[in-house]
Each structure stands twice: as C-alpha cells, then as structure tokens.
Amino acid sequence: MKLATLRTAEGTTAALAVGTDGYLPLPYPSVGVLLADSVWRTTVEETVQANGSIGSPALAGTIKASDADFAPLLPEAGKVICCGLNYGDHILEMGRNLPEYPTLFAKHADTLTGANDTIEVHGSEKIDWEAELAVVIGSHIFRADETEAQAAIAGYTVANDISMRDWQNRTLQWFQGKTFDATTPVGPVLITADEADGHFVVQGFVNGDLVQSGNTDTLVFGPARLLSYISQFTALRPGDLVLTGTPGGVGMGMTPPRFLQDGDVLTTEIAGIGRLENTIRIMSNGPADASRTPAAIATTKE
Amino acid sequence: MKLATLRTAEGTTAALAVGTDGYLPLPYPSVGVLLADSVWRTTVEETVQANGSIGSPALAGTIKASDADFAPLLPEAGKVICCGLNYGDHILEMGRNLPEYPTLFAKHADTLTGANDTIEVHGSEKIDWEAELAVVIGSHIFRADETEAQAAIAGYTVANDISMRDWQNRTLQWFQGKTFDATTPVGPVLITADEADGHFVVQGFVNGDLVQSGNTDTLVFGPARLLSYISQFTALRPGDLVLTGTPGGVGMGMTPPRFLQDGDVLTTEIAGIGRLENTIRIMSNGPADASRTPAAIATTKE
Numbered sequence: 338m339k340l341a342t343l344r345t346a347e348g349t350t351a352a353l354a355v356g357t358d359g360y361l362p363l364p365y366p367s368v369g370v371l372l373a374d375s376v377w378r379t380t381v382e383e384t385v386q387a388n389g390s391i392g393s394p395a396l397a398g399t400i401k402a403s404d405a406d407f408a409p410l411l412p413e414a415g416k417v418i419c420c421g422l423n424y425g426d427h428i429l430e431m432g433r434n435l436p437e438y439p440t441l442f443a444k445h446a447d448t449l450t451g452a453n454d455t456i457e458v459h460g461s462e463k464i465d466w467e468a469e470l471a472v473v474i475g476s477h478i479f480r481a482d483e484t485e486a487q488a489a490i491a492g493y494t495v496a497n498d499i500s501m502r503d504w505q506n507r508t509l510q511w512f513q514g515k516t517f518d519a520t521t522p523v524g525p526v527l528i529t530a531d532e533a534d535g536h537f538v539v540q541g542f543v544n545g546d547l548v549q550s551g552n553t554d555t556l557v558f559g560p561a562r563l564l565s566y567i568s569q570f571t572a573l574r575p576g577d578l579v580l581t582g583t584p585g586g587v588g589m590g591m592t593p594p595r596f597l598q599d600g601d602v603l604t605t606e607i608a609g610i611g612r613l614e615n616t617i618r619i620m621s622n623g624p625a626d627a628s629r630t631p632a633a634i635a636t637t638k639e
Numbered sequence: 640m641k642l643a644t645l646r647t648a649e650g651t652t653a654a655l656a657v658g659t660d661g662y663l664p665l666p667y668p669s670v671g672v673l674l675a676d677s678v679w680r681t682t683v684e685e686t687v688q689a690n691g692s693i694g695s696p697a698l699a700g701t702i703k704a705s706d707a708d709f710a711p712l713l714p715e716a717g718k719v720i721c722c723g724l725n726y727g728d729h730i731l732e733m734g735r736n737l738p739e740y741p742t743l744f745a746k747h748a749d750t751l752t753g754a755n756d757t758i759e760v761h762g763s764e765k766i767d768w769e770a771e772l773a774v775v776i777g778s779h780i781f782r783a784d785e786t787e788a789q790a791a792i793a794g795y796t797v798a799n800d801i802s803m804r805d806w807q808n809r810t811l812q813w814f815q816g817k818t819f820d821a822t823t824p825v826g827p828v829l830i831t832a833d834e835a836d837g838h839f840v841v842q843g844f845v846n847g848d849l850v851q852s853g854n855t856d857t858l859v860f861g862p863a864r865l866l867s868y869i870s871q872f873t874a875l876r877p878g879d880l881v882l883t884g885t886p887g888g889v890g891m892g893m894t895p896p897r898f899l900q901d902g903d904v905l906t907t908e909i910a911g912i913g914r915l916e917n918t919i920r921i922m923s924n925g926p927a928d929a930s931r932t933p934a935a936i937a938t939t940k941e
Contacts, residue, residue, distance in 0.1 A: 416747060421812070440810040443745040443818075445718060447873055459782065460871055479820075480761065504872065508742040510723070510813060516745075517872045518781075569762055570806065570819045571749055 338381070339526040339611075340492075342367040344406040344451070352400065353381055354526060359399035361388060368527055369411040369576030372475055372491050409449035410494055410524040411473065416577040417444040418567055419469075419498060419515065423582025425555045430585065439558045439566055444498075444580075448516050452495075452524035452611070456603075457618045458517060461501035464597040464617060467583035468541030468549045468605045471496040472560045473527050474577040478568045486564035489573065492529040493537065493560075495613055496580050497522050497605040502589050502596070522605065522613040523578065533609065535560075539584060542604040543597070551584020558582075640683070641828040641913075642794075644669040646708040646753070654702065655683055656828060661701035663690060670829055671713040671878030674777055674793050711751035712796055712826040713775065718879040719746040720869055721771075721800060721817065725884025727857045732887065741860045741868055746800075746882075750818050754797075754826035754913070758905075759920045760819060763803035766899040766919060769885035770843030770851045770907045773798040774862045775829050776881070781874040788866035791875065794831040795839065795862075797915055798882050799824050799907040804891050804898070824907065824915040825880065835911065837862075841886060844906040845899070853886020860884075 339354035343362070351371045352360035363384050365371035374380065388397045421440040422428060428435060450456060458464055475491025498521055505514025541549035553559070558566065563579055573579075588595040597603065599619040606612040641656035645664070653673045654662035665686050667673040676682065690699045723742040724730060730737060752758060760766055777793025800823055807816025843851035855861070860868065865881055875881075890897040899905065899919045907915040 416749075418814075436810065438809040438815075440812050442812045442814045443747075445745075445873060447718075501872075507740040508738065509811065510742050510744045512720075512744045512814075513740075513869075513872060518874055567815075570803075570815060571747060572820055 338529045338532060340368050340371065340529070341405065341524065341526045342369075342408040342410050342412060343400065344408045349408045349412065352405075353385070355385075355399055358402040360402065360405050361385065361399050367408070367412050368473075369413050372473070372575035405525075407452035407525045409446075409451055410527060411449065411576050411578055412446060414446045414449065414576055414578045415574055416571070417446065417448065417580070418442075418578070419444060419580040420558060420563055420582045421511070423557050424551050424584040425557050427551070427585035428557070435557050439563055441567065442511050442515060444516050444521060447518045448521045449523050450519040450521065450615075452522055452613045453615065454519070454522060455616045455618055456499065456520050456522070457620050458501065458520060459620045461503055461517070462596070462619075463502035463589075463594075464619070465500045465502050465588040466541050466543065466548065466597065466603055466605075467498035467500055467587055468539050469496045469498050469580045469583050470537050470539050470553050470607060471523060472564065472579045472581060474564070474573045474579070475530075475575055477572060477574050478564065479572040481565050481568045483561045483565045486568060487561035489564060490530045490560060491575065492527040493533050493607075493610060494523060494527045495525075495605055495607045495610050497541065497603060497613055497615070498580055498583060499603070522615050524613065525611045528610050537607050537609070540606045541586065542606070544602055545604070548588070549584050549586035553581070556581060640831045640834060642670050642673065642831070643707065643826065643828045644671075644710045644712050644714060645702065646710045651710045651714065654707075655687070657687075657701055660704040662704065662707050663687065663701050669710070669714050670775075671715050674775070674877035707827075709754035709827045711748075711753055712829060713751065713878050713880055714748060716748045716751065716878055716880045717876055718873070719748065719750065719882070720744075720880070721746060721882040722860060722865055722884045723813070725859050726853050726886040727859050729853070729887035730859070737859050741865060743869065744813050744817060746818050746823060749820045750823045751825050752821040752823060752917075754824055754915045755917065756821070756824060757918045757920055758801065758822050758824070759922050760803065760822060761922045763805055763819070764898070764921075765804035765891075765896075766921070767802045767804050767890045768843050768845065768850065768899065768905055768907075769800035769802055769889055770841050771798045771800050771882045771885050772839050772841050772855050772909060773825060774866065774881045774883060776866070776875045776879040777832075777877055779874060779876050780866065780870045783867050783870045785863045785867045788870060789863040791866060792832045792862060793877065794829040795835050795909075795912060796825060796829045797827075797907055797909045797912050799843065799905060799915055799917070800882055800885060801905070824917050826915065827913045830912050839909050839911070842908045843888065844908070846904055847906070850890075851886050851888035855883065858883060
C-alpha cells in the first residue's frame with residue numbers, strides 16, 4: 338500500500354495510491370493522523386469498498402496523479418530524528434572507522450516540505466543535498482529491542498536532508514544548518530512495510546546528473562537498530578520520522594565543493610517508493626513573506 | 640503575573656499565582672495553550688474577578704501552594720531549542736574566545752518534566768546538571784529583528800538541562816545525551832516579561848551545596864538576540880521554549896568530574912522566578928514502565 342498526504346482546496350487529506358495513476362482520498366487529514374488511528378487499515382478497506390475496486394479506472398473520487406499536490410508526508414510529525422555518517426562504504430572510503438554509535442540530530446515538523454515544492458532558502462550560500470531513506474513509525478515504542486522496533490515500522494519514504502553548510506559549520510552542533518523551515522522534502526508516498534523488502538537504492542540527481550547512489554544494505558545502523566537505539570532515551574510514536582543518513586556524493590565533499598544554485602532542480606529517488614523533484618530558489622534575506630510560513634506551506638497549494 | 644501548569648485529578652490546568660501561597664486555576668489545560676490564545680490576559684482577569692480579588696486569602700477555587708503538583712510548564716511545546724556556551728565569564732575563564740554564533744541544539748516536549756518531579760534515568764552513569772534561564776515565546780515570529788524578538792517574549796522560567804554526558808559524548812552531536820525523556824525540569828512558573836527586569840541570577844545546588852551561579856547580564860547572546868537569530872531559519876510560536884545556556888560549575892568540569900548519584904537532590908533557582916527541586920533516581924536499564932511514559936508523566940500525579 339502506498340499512502341500520501343495531498344493538498345486540496347479544503348486543506349490536506351491522506352490518500353491511497355490506486356491503479357497506476359490515481360490517489361483515493363481517505364477520511365484523515367494526513368498520513369500522520371491516519372497512522373495514529375489503530376484501525377486505519379480497516380478504514381482504508383472500507384473507503385476503497387465504498388468507492389469501487391482498486392485498479393478500476395473508474396474508482397470514484399480518485400485524484401489523478403498528474404493533479405496530485407503533495408504536502409509534506411507528515412506535516413505534524415512530533416519527532417523528526419536524523420542519523421549522520423551511516424553508509425559503511427562511504428565511511429570506509431573516507432578512511433574512517435565504522436562508528437560504534439549512531440550520530441543523531443533533530444529537525445522539526447516545520448523543516449519538512451512537499452515532494453514537488455519549490456524550496457526557498459534565505460540567508461545561505463552553501464546549500465547542499467543529502468538523499469536519504471526515511472522510516473515512518475507506526476506504533477508507540479519506548480526502550481524497545483530490535484524485534485519490537487522492526488514491528489513498529491509503518492513504512493518507508495524518500496527524503497532529502499538539504500543542509501545549509503555555512504550555518505551547519507558555524508558551530509560544533511549541526512542543528513541550525515539542518516532546520517531551515519520548509520527545506521527537507523519528504524514523500525511523495527509512504528510504502529507500507531509489508532510491501533517493501535527492506536533493500537533500497539537511494540539516488541540523488543542535480544539537474545538530471547546522478548550525484549549520489551547508495552544501497553541501504555550498507556547502512557551501519559539499519560532501520561530497526563536505529564529505532565531501537567533512539568527508543569532507549571525517547572519514545573517514538575505513530576507519524577514520527579527517522580532519516581537514516583546519506584551515501585557519499587554530497588556537494589561539500591567534491592573538489593572544489595559544489596553547492597546548489599538558484600533554479601537548480603534536485604531529484605531524490607528510491608526505486609519502488611517514489612521520487613522527489615524540487616526546484617531551489619535562493620532568496621535575498623529580506624522580510625519574511627507570510628504566505629511562505631510553514632503553516633501556509635503545509636496547507637496551501639504552491 | 641506568574642503562571643504555572645498544575646496536575647489535577649482531571650488532567651492538567653494552567654493556574655495563576657495569587658497572594659503568596661496559592662494558585663487559581665484558569666480555563667486552559669496548560670500555559671502553552673493559554674499563550675496560544677491571543678486574549679488570554681482578558682480571560683485571566685475575568686477568571687480572577689469571578690473568583691474574588693487577588694490577595695484575598697478567601698479567593699475561591701485556589702489551590703494551596705503546598706498542594707500544587709507542577710506539571711512541565713509547557714507540556715506540549717512545539718519547539719525546545721537550547722543554546723550552549725553562552726556565559727561570557729565562563730568562556731573567558733576557560734581561555735576561549737567569545738563565539739560569533741550561538742551553538743544550538745534541540746530537545747523535545749517529551750524531554751521536559753515538572754518542577755518537583757523525581758527524575759528517573761535509565762542507562763546513563765554520567766548525569767550532569769546545567770542550571771539555566773529559559774525564555775517562553777508569546778507570539779509568532781519568523782525572521783524577526785531583535786526589537787520584534789523582544790516583544791515576542793511572553794516571560795521567563797527556570798530550567799535544568801540535565802545531560803547524560805556519556806551519551807552526549809558518544810558522537811559529535813550532543814542530541815542523544817540531551818533528550819532523555821522526562822529529564823529536563825522546567826518551571827515552577829513563568830514570570831511574565833512585564834514583571835521581570837531581565838536581569839537574573841541563575842543558581843544550581845546539589846544536596847544543598849551551591850555548584851553554579853551565573854548572572855544573565857554576562858550572556859553572550861541575550862534572550863532577544865537569541866530569538867532573533869533562531870527565527871532567521873525557523874518560526875517560533877506561543878509556548879515554544881528557548882534555554883539560554885548554563886554558567887560555569889557543571890560536574891564534568893570538576894577535577895575529578897562529579898556526576899549525580901542515586902538519591903541526589905538537584906535544586907535550580909532564579910531569584911524572582913522560583914525554584915526547581917528534583918530527586919535523581921538511577922534505574923537499572925530494564926523494560927520500560929508504562930506508567931513513566933512521557934504522556935503519563937505530563938498528566939499524572941507523581
């Protein structure tokens with residue numbers, strides 16, 4: 338099953354991918370709210386039955402994929418926790434030892450943006466990409482072992498942990514370069530864990546050129562281990578999001594370093610899940626535009 | 640005006656300090672929800688008028704201070720952002736230069752706990768203290784200058800950024816040592832900005848011995864500057880919390896290092912605001928106790 342959060346004229350709605358090119362709206366305002374309802378699978382089945390059979394091109398109420406306007410997949414995520422330095426092949430090629438513990442930092446729900454949104458950045462000149470697999474939590478866990486953590490995975494999605502390297506490197510803590518509002522695209526869909534084999538190839542492209550490609554089989558801390566580790570100190574709940582780190586090929590690591598320019602198109606793709614395509618706009622650092630506040634971004638059409 | 644969030648048999652309630660030893664419940668479940676209501680001052684006035692005059696020992700519905708059970712001041716804070724390395728006298732005495740930019744990191748609402756709560760820590764043997772002034776946001780700001788940021792301060796409270804140094808130093812990012820659920824006491828009250836002069840002495844005591852004392856006049860990044868800086872990349876909203884950093888005297892800096900032991904009482908005090916008093920319990924790292932989950936801690940009596 339693939340689930341999305343779509344913007345509509347009435348706000349956002351969770352939606353189920355049906356057939357090859359449509360989304361059936363579900364009676365939840367977002368995938369996060371859906372996941373918090375323990376009977377969401379039954380509700381999805383009932384909604385499908387009420388509207389026709391999956392695969393029917395005539396399924397009533399379906400939004401055509403070409404008309405879908407993707408909101409951040411989890412607009413109200415309570416926790417967005419990210420792992421750095423997690424691709425073994427990249428760490429080893431850099432001559433470093435594999436880490437004993439995952440390097441973790443946080444984003445906010447406000448940091449997230451939609452799968453095809455234009456990303457406006459104010460006040461940074463070193464905007465870099467980090468294509469990542471993201472794990473969506475489906476049930477409450479606290480001090481869970483890896484088996485419990487695995488069972489708590491609702492599914493997987495695509496993210497790009499776009500990083501303002503100038504801000505990230507101003508101090509020892511990366512937080513400020515990782516939490517510019519509405520700069521981390523997440524989506525377009527969640528693929529449920531039961532339909533994913535757990536092996537993913539994560540790829541990033543700038544203006545169509547492949548810059549990153551990594552296989553999640555080389556993650557030092559795989560999804561279940563990462564969730565178990567995090568849950569030792571903080572509870573995870575339905576709709577929380579964990580970003581699993583990025584493979585080699587970021588702009589900062591190039592010689593000379595390469596950063597995103599105004600108008601660049603950043604594409605992030607995981608075969609079997611989906612693709613993010615975001616145009617970067619570099620803004621003068623003028624007064625805030627109220628229409629671009631995170632709340633407006635979460636609910637309004639671009 | 641001093642405001643608290645109290646636990647009651649029916650959940651939590653915002654409350655106004657009245658007289659010298661009482662709290663009048665207000666029609667909001669917490670100080671955070673109160674601050675999000677633009678007419679909260681009118682509601683507070685009306686509640687006082689409906690119950691009698693402030694200062695009257697007979698004010699109806701008042702909870703005696705000795706009976707007050709303090710919940711985390713802002714149990715549902717959307718953002719909890721902390722500043723490290725911010726006391727100029729401590730930085731200079733350590734032989735370092737004053738920083739050009741604030742070092743920032745995040746906690747979660749789940750990290751917070753009540754002013755007198757017992758703090759149970761699982762899985763750490765290096766529990767340290769960090770007495771801090773915390774700033775509570777009162778209105779939405781995004782890319783605000785310092786004047787706008789100053790006007791957005793609802794008030795001030797007391798916090799202790801209790802840190803698990805073993806976890807904090809496992810990797811370059813401090814996050815995991817700073818976000819153990821229910822380990823950062825915040826409260827007991829918010830003093831509104833109009834009643835505070837902005838000059839505070841922050842003190843920390845372990846079992847009654849003074850271990851930290853700092854004057855916020857020596858902050859490198861004062862509250863308005865800090866809020867303005869943060870708002871350049873992320874919006875702040877009513878009920879969000881910014882911790883301003885800790886003065887010298889943490890246990891890790893002692894020779895030899897000193898960490899909190901099972902049964903130690905940690906007291907954190909800012910004259911004119913109030914005092915936190917928390918007993919530390921060091922737990923074996925066994926299975927999670929559901930009664931200690933953050934949601935339970937926010938709403939139930941210790």
